[in-house]
Every structure is written in structure tokens, then in C-alpha cells.
Amino acid sequence: MKVNYKPVLTRFFSDPNSHRLNFYLQNGGYKQAKRVLTEMKPEEVIDFIKKSNLRGRGGAGFSTGMKWSFIPKNLGKDIYLVCNADESEPGTFKDRILIENDPHALIEGIIIASYAIGAKKSFIYIRGEFVEQYKILNNAIQESYVSGYLGKNVCGTNYSLDIILHRGAGAYICGEETALLSSLEGKRGYPRIKPPFPAIKGLYESPTIVNNVETLVTVKHIFENGIEWFTSIGTPKSPGPKLYCLSGHVKKPGLYELPLGMQLKDLVFDYGGGVKNDLRVKGVIPGGSSSGVLKDDELDIIMDFESLMAKGMILGTASVIVLNENVCMVDALWNIARFYHHESCGQCTPCREGSGWIEKLLERIERGHGTKDDLKIMSEIAKNMVGRTICVLADALAIPVEHFVKRYFNEFEAHILHKGCPNRQLAASNT
Amino acid sequence: MTFDQRIKEALDKYPTKNSALLPILYILQEKYGTISQIAIEEAAKWTDSSPAFVYGVFSFYTFYKREDEGKYRIWVCSTISCSVCGCKSLYEQIKNYLNLNGVTTTPDGLFTLKKAECLGACEIAPVVQFEDEYIGNADIETIKNKIELIRTNESKL
Structure with missing residues (x-):
């Protein structure tokens, strides 16, 4: 459902002189x-x-x-x-x-x-x-x-x-x-x-x-x-307008100024126009790559700070990334892990080493060399990164690791059992 | 303004000399093309610090041009939104077009191809940063045209 809201922050953005x-x-x-x-x-x-x-x-x-x-x-x-x-x-x-x-x-x-x-x-x-x-x-x-x-x-x-x-x-x-x-x-x-x-x-x-x-x-x-x-806009605890960023497999990616507290599915379907090529949603990252991931049956969630926190996730920057049914979730998480490993400043051992180990484990699982202990090891590493570092970059990787593995456990396990990605041709973003 | 004048202006802006280090490195990159050892030593002199310290700072930041880089950078964003929107195949196509086998810079020193981390333009994925310019919804034809335009212009120099 679309909401009745008149943009304020972005109201002149269609004018080519708005920056003058x-x-x-x-x-x-x-x-x-x-x-x-x-x-x-x-x-x-x-x-x-x-x-x-x-x-x-x-x-x-x-x-x-x-x-x-x-x-x-x-x-x-x-x-x-x-x-x-x-x-x-x-x-x-x-x-x-x-x-x-x-x-x-x-x-x-x-x-x-x-x-x-x-x-x-x-x-x-x-x-x-x-x-x-x-x-x-x-x-x-x-x-x-x-x-x-x-x-x-x-x-x-x-x-x-x-x-x-x-x-x-x-x-x-x-x-x-x-x-x-x-x-x-x-x-x-x-x-x-x-x-x-x-x-x-x-x-x-x-x-x-x-x-x-x-x-x-x-x-x-x-x-x-x-x-x-x-x-008068948004929710009592998270008031005001918010700039939502929509990207990934969505028909109309872009910037949307709407009240805080939108339903995620309204953002994706009513504003974003749904999934490109009318495929199904496999997962939606709600607030930037560090925020976690939601399955297609969880999209009625309210986009405010409290509702996502209640799920152990974060609203973050309210940057919604839509992943369609063909995305390999191991590959997607590997991509995210590579990012945080690359961007770790290297000061704290749990983050510097942990992000590297997680990236390597995910690469191994995606390439078909994963062992049955890998998922447990990965979760242990992620848990041990949280709260043991100077900043929260470690948490920014630990959160998606937890939620990707929890929500798509069968897919991760299938990679290990069948020695590789059943979706390799479709996925393949990292190699 | 000369490079020296610009550096002095940068130094004047900040409460400490060291704060001007990142801007000074940008100015020296314009002067020398890349951040070479000479640039490092010059930046150290301007900021009253050691070349070792300046190198330590410079090496932390990916956006400065390394000495082995070509004149023009082609950065293909490879993070999640771009990755699900086809950046991988775009990267391969550019790599093939530039004939890069096991290297990242073309033999004529013109182009360096690299995978970049999120460029912050996910609504127009896949994104390529071509030197300073963002190219959104990038495809191989657009990139080819840019490459050829530069090749033509450079051959006239």
C-alpha cells in the first residue's frame, strides 16, 4: 500500500537548478x-x-x-x-x-x-x-x-x-x-x-x-x-521522514523519501515495483549490507529502529537490497564477507583475522570444498568477533553471517553435502 | 596557482600541518601522476613528518594512485548490489577487451582495471568509476567507447 506523504527533503530534486x-x-x-x-x-x-x-x-x-x-x-x-x-x-x-x-x-x-x-x-x-x-x-x-x-x-x-x-x-x-x-x-x-x-x-x-x-x-x-x-510523520520512537535507498533486483531502484516505519513489503512492491523480470523474492537486506537479511515471508516488518532491533538486526541506513530467487545466498554472503574483510582496518585481531577466516570459509563452501563443521566454525568466529573490538565493523559482518546462515541453513548445508553450488552459473559474483 | 601555492593554501586551512596531508597527497598526485617515492618525500617535508609516516598513511587509502597504475583507472564496483546486477560479466568483458592476461594494467600504461568495493551508487548498478566519472547502468559498449576515445586522444599527444 502506498502512503499519503508529500516529500520535503527531495521535493525540488527534479529541477536541474536545485543545487544553485x-x-x-x-x-x-x-x-x-x-x-x-x-x-x-x-x-x-x-x-x-x-x-x-x-x-x-x-x-x-x-x-x-x-x-x-x-x-x-x-x-x-x-x-x-x-x-x-x-x-x-x-x-x-x-x-x-x-x-x-x-x-x-x-x-x-x-x-x-x-x-x-x-x-x-x-x-x-x-x-x-x-x-x-x-x-x-x-x-x-x-x-x-x-x-x-x-x-x-x-x-x-x-x-x-x-x-x-x-x-x-x-x-x-x-x-x-x-x-x-x-x-x-x-x-x-x-x-x-x-x-x-x-x-x-x-x-x-x-x-x-x-x-x-x-x-x-x-x-x-x-x-x-x-x-x-x-x-506527525513516522512512529513515536522513530519520527520524521527518511530517505530509503532501493537497489538490487527491484524494478524501480532509487531514492524514496517516505515516513520512517514503512512496511518493507510496501517499499519493495508498491514503490520499487517488485522484483525484476517478475521473479520471486528470495531475501531482502533491510538497511545496508551489515543489517541482516529477511525472507520473503518476513517482509511485513516495520522499518524503524525498534522493529529491526527486535529481530537482532539494524535499520542502519534503511538501504534495501532485494535479492531474487536465483541468488545463491552463500555467494551473496561471501561477497559481503569479502567487503568487510577488505575494509577491516586491521587494528583488532578478532576483526582482522575473523573477517578473513569467514571469507575463506565461504569461498570454500561455495567452491564445493566445505566440510560439515564449517558452518559451526563460522558461527563461532562470528560470535567471537562481536563486542571484542574497538569499533563495530566486526559486528557489521557478524550480523549478516548469523542471519544468512539461520535463514538459509538448508542452502548452506546443501553446498557442503553436494560439494558445490547448485546455482553456480547464475551466481558467480566473486570468482 | 602553482602546485606549491596550492599546498600552502591547503596548509593554511587546517589547525595542524598533518591535517593537510590527505589534500597534499591529492595535489602531489596531480603533479606527479601517481604517489611516487618523490611525492611521499615531498609530502613529508611539507608536513614536518617522516617519509615512513606519510607512506603509512598513503598506503591505508585505496583512492590514491599507486606507482604501478596506469594513467586512467577503470574501477568496476563488485559489492553486493552491483554483484547481483551483473558486474562480474562486465568486468570479464572489459578485461578481455583490454587483453589483460594476469595483469591489471595495459602494456601501454594507459588503463588499470580493478574491482572496487561499493562506490555508493547502487541505484544505477552496475557502476563503473572511469577515472573520476561514475558510469551507471554500465555496459561494455559504453566502456569500449570511452576506452577508444582516450586511445585516440592519447595517440595525438
Whole structure:
């Protein structure tokens, strides 16, 4: 069933000029930043976002207002806001499209957030591969400086803010907030032990808030449309609109702006048009490759943070990947394992070695050399990776391992019993 | 602006010299084509650190060009959404077209073909990053045309 919802974040995306400053100003752009800077105190801004119950859109779903309030007062140190635009979770492409189409909404969100936490310098860490998006965002930032929306006296007020656009250079792990800060300091992208959290000791050991692109764009829209608008959308615990990414074997892949708490099957069938070539669904990955997998009879699940957590999965970035009936699930999991092994930073043994062993075991099973103990060994490895590492990259592999094996156990077992993949010709994505 | 001016500008932007290391490596890559030993040593001088430290940082990041890479990169995204949308056969077709047998770079040093991890454009799978440009819903014909265009232009240089 389709829902009655009018897009807000993406409403101008069909216009080829939506990324330009003039277009943005004609549609009420920078009015909220100006209003916030002139009429509100920083604490009031934080309270406003707290009341909206906005939860971070980068994957963890932590309360944005709460995060902002962790910045210590009167420490005498510089405070930084860092926008995480290092979008890399497989299946996810929302931040890329937001930057392409509405870079000024991001800049306005950054102005509001920086003002709220008392930052005078802000960074946008954009993934290296996004060369085109870097140019678009860089142009938008220059336009904002020239027109007085950035730099000294933002919007004619006493508040000054600089934005530094910083390119990453190809490392998934830099999307993890502490790894991102290491990378921004010009080091290898190694995650750091928490606590201390970045709000206490972040960039250059100073209080730092890291927010996702979609989160900051949403902040701007909450100020524009009000808390009532925001909380009237979605579910009580997961309010607001969400950008869902649809990819894989779906007829209409793309970005869909809809309320949080959609039914997964409505997303796949009513919006995505169902499976390409009218094949059947074998599985759906609900929130990016680290989120787990659901079988075709589980698609009535509600897409909010709580419902997926109840299944031992995560909403993540709400990036839905549809797999049709011809997909070999061993092959699909092998592909995912290869990704996390490749992207493990190598600091922690359970992750560095565990992800490698899991990749090797899956390759062996797919190629027909699996033994009857392999599935047990693989589950043991996955279990021993969780909670024993600095960051959650290990969990990001352990979750799909658990759910793929649990839901498609017969298929994994058949590979071992029959010494190979019955589907080899159709699958074959890794070799 | 000269390369040196651009590096100085990058250094001015950040509170610490070391923070400018990633941007400096990008500038030096433009200067030298790849991140060579010379580039590493130069980056170390600009940031007051050692070549060993700079090499350690550089080697962590896949997007910088290695010395053995060709002038143009062809990266075929191979992660899950692209993999179920046919990236494997596309990769094989490009590999055959470029006549790459057991190597990743063409003998003329023009092209390097690689499997990439998720490029973040899953809605247009399969995706190829051709040098800096994303090619969505990529097929062998589009890639062939790009390759031939570059070959023609390069032969005129």
C-alpha cells in the first residue's frame, strides 16, 4: 500500500537548478539559519531538536539533540562540527544524491548545528570517490561565502563560521566517526576507543560532534516546518521522514523519501515495483549490507529502529537490497564477507583475522570444498568477533553471517553435502 | 596557482600541518601522476613528518594512485548490489577487451582495471568509476567507447 506523504527533503530534486544558490534562496533558503542566529540561543536550538526526537540518519539512530547536549560548557577549547559525508555502506547512496541536488540545505543545517554547539569551524568529510559531488559542494560553499552565509558575520549576525571541505581517499572505515576524525587529522583511518566520546575528546582532542549528511539536512527542515510536522510523520520512537535507498533486483531502484516505519513489503512492491523480470523474492537486506537479511515471508516488518532491533538486526541506513530467487545466498554472503574483510582496518585481531577466516570459509563452501563443521566454525568466529573490538565493523559482518546462515541453513548445508553450488552459473559474483 | 601555492593554501586551512596531508597527497598526485617515492618525500617535508609516516598513511587509502597504475583507472564496483546486477560479466568483458592476461594494467600504461568495493551508487548498478566519472547502468559498449576515445586522444599527444 502506498502512503499519503508529500516529500520535503527531495521535493525540488527534479529541477536541474536545485543545487544553485539562487534557486535555494527563491525557495526560502537560509531563512531558518538567519532566524535561528538572530532569535534563538544555542541552548534553545538544542532543546528544539531534542523535542523533535530526531534520530541520527547515519545508521546508529542516536538522538541528535542529546548528542549535541554532550558538548561540555566553558571548557575554553575550540569546538568542532564534522559532517560525515563518507557514505560507503553497501546499498546506500542517499547522501550522495542529497549533495548533488541540495548542497545548500546541508550548509544551512551545518550553520544551525554549529551555532547550537558553539563551533566556529566545521568540516565536511566527503568520500574520495565522490569527485563530482565534491565539486558541487565546493561550489555551493564558495557561493555561500560570497553571499555572506559563511565566513565572518553569518547572515549579518555576530556569529562567524568556516566550513572546510575535506576529501577522504577510499576507506569504508572512515565512515566510523572516530576513524573519520583520525583520517581528518591526516592519519591512517583507525577507529579510537570510546570513551572518551568525540563530544568530549574528538578532533584535535577538542569537543567534536559528528553528524551524518541526511541528519543535518533534516535539521534544517525541522526548523522550516516545525516540530509538529516532524513528529506527525513516522512512529513515536522513530519520527520524521527518511530517505530509503532501493537497489538490487527491484524494478524501480532509487531514492524514496517516505515516513520512517514503512512496511518493507510496501517499499519493495508498491514503490520499487517488485522484483525484476517478475521473479520471486528470495531475501531482502533491510538497511545496508551489515543489517541482516529477511525472507520473503518476513517482509511485513516495520522499518524503524525498534522493529529491526527486535529481530537482532539494524535499520542502519534503511538501504534495501532485494535479492531474487536465483541468488545463491552463500555467494551473496561471501561477497559481503569479502567487503568487510577488505575494509577491516586491521587494528583488532578478532576483526582482522575473523573477517578473513569467514571469507575463506565461504569461498570454500561455495567452491564445493566445505566440510560439515564449517558452518559451526563460522558461527563461532562470528560470535567471537562481536563486542571484542574497538569499533563495530566486526559486528557489521557478524550480523549478516548469523542471519544468512539461520535463514538459509538448508542452502548452506546443501553446498557442503553436494560439494558445490547448485546455482553456480547464475551466481558467480566473486570468482 | 602553482602546485606549491596550492599546498600552502591547503596548509593554511587546517589547525595542524598533518591535517593537510590527505589534500597534499591529492595535489602531489596531480603533479606527479601517481604517489611516487618523490611525492611521499615531498609530502613529508611539507608536513614536518617522516617519509615512513606519510607512506603509512598513503598506503591505508585505496583512492590514491599507486606507482604501478596506469594513467586512467577503470574501477568496476563488485559489492553486493552491483554483484547481483551483473558486474562480474562486465568486468570479464572489459578485461578481455583490454587483453589483460594476469595483469591489471595495459602494456601501454594507459588503463588499470580493478574491482572496487561499493562506490555508493547502487541505484544505477552496475557502476563503473572511469577515472573520476561514475558510469551507471554500465555496459561494455559504453566502456569500449570511452576506452577508444582516450586511445585516440592519447595517440595525438
